[in-house]
Amino acid sequence: MLQVIRHFLSLIRFSHTVFALPFALMSAVMAWWLRAWEDTGIVVGTPIPGKVFGISAFGGHSLGHIAGGARVLPNPLENIADAIRWQELLGILLCMVFARSTAMAFNRLVDRRIDGANPRTVKRHLPAGILTVGQVASFAVVSAALFIASTLLFRPNRLPLYLSAPVLLVLLGYSYAKRFTALAHVWLGLALALAPVAAWIAIRGEAVMTNPLDLLPALVLGAAVLFWVTGFDVIYACQDAEFDRAAGLHSIPAKLGVRGALRLAAACHVLTVLALAALPLVYPPLGWLYWTAVGGVALLLAYEHAIVRPNDLDRVNVAFFNVNAVISLGLLAVVCVDLLI
Template structure:
């Protein structure tokens, strides 16, 4: 491998690291599950949506562009905060690995790419109309911890928009005109919101002292690590309850016994996640955060897809 290739590969790795591309595995499976459900449930008119490669490409591009824009914006607005925090001082902007100007350009390009994808690839104009408000809400999360401890919930709601947006992109005005058609994606969105809120609180426990000293708002800074972990457990109990509701709400899409059976696995994974983290023992937060959450999202996608497509 020559030096040019190494340099190109290194630069790509820097950009993927900037936006934590590996963490796409948290939100993307739920967008994919919503896609499967939306294509397998009959429309209020009695028809089944037509599956087109162009639609799938548009959904994928929108997910990648929107998430990349929001993550890059987060790194821009948090650059000074990250530089002061020993845990985050090595991130790409405070460490000088990437320049601020090029990250600004990257954020702008991803934002334009997201809006353009809704226009060029998706089958109706609802995603285009909603694209700017959605993008503003996604990016707004990065500012939330400056004024509210509910920043974790903001992130949860931000990620929960993906199944709703996917559903409307595929099923269009018919879905809006028939509110009952929106029950399944709304319940799925609530599952995502409760799940993300809980695990983001766990992740934020690492910065409880720094946030408190810096005047930043977070559940751990406000209630302490022990209190924050209790709130995270409650959030995940709500998530498990909503998953049971989703089994009922998703019957029209084909959710059934496999999805119901995987609930037990998800419950065990949630219990394991909370067993890995205790007050004064935060060295396994990353393991609890990444490995467990990846397993949960992929298990739900696999089970839901099997039910909807093959059973």
């Protein structure tokens, strides 16, 4: 049984949850912090002069209280423990794990013949006979059911439940994308970009329903994830450029060549940095520490492109996993600390 569990964890590449999960948690932390502000009695809106702490797009009025003739801001950290609802955290973790498990298992099912023909992927679980089609199909169905069930943890917010099926359609649809469009990389980026958006909706469902602009910070963060994932997936796909072309599969490297694909990936990562830089414009509580992290992300992405060259793809896995894991986990840590200081 332990061996089978290890096979399934390897099948879905459980370690790769470090790509989307930190951004979902980052979005959740931002939403909880905003709830903590609201619990102080302040309606987040027009910023108090000399202290930008609200999000002007949300509307409303910012009110401090007067002490000794000076306007004093309440401290949202006094309410943070109440703002963080642990069933929401559990729901986000479970939804992320089960959604990704469903998508990866389904992808392995759909691509099993392609994987068996590709020398790079021929040793994957289904082509190698390590797991059977029935086992993987059952795993995908159970994971999908558990994903939908996990959305019930956000009650009374029903939006996660109502949106669970559309989210699954986007995730599962990616597995077919490379059969008809070279924009499959963008589809994958969109799939992972749903993580911060969905986490925000799960926590701030009522606010989003009342005012759709409440969703703006999550959309900007989602845009950063979209361009980031699109870029590194293009880099990763460079390994299969010749195979994709010969097999009639669509990908940016097969269409543009490796050199052109790497240039496009670099452009995507420039857009990633710009989107991250735009986040404080719609979520002003982020301060100088966050800006430092954005600079660090830019340097890491530049390093990623420096170690992967058209004639040297040996370090693609280093760029794909190591560098990107530092980016996602590092941003999560910085946002948490930045909002605390």
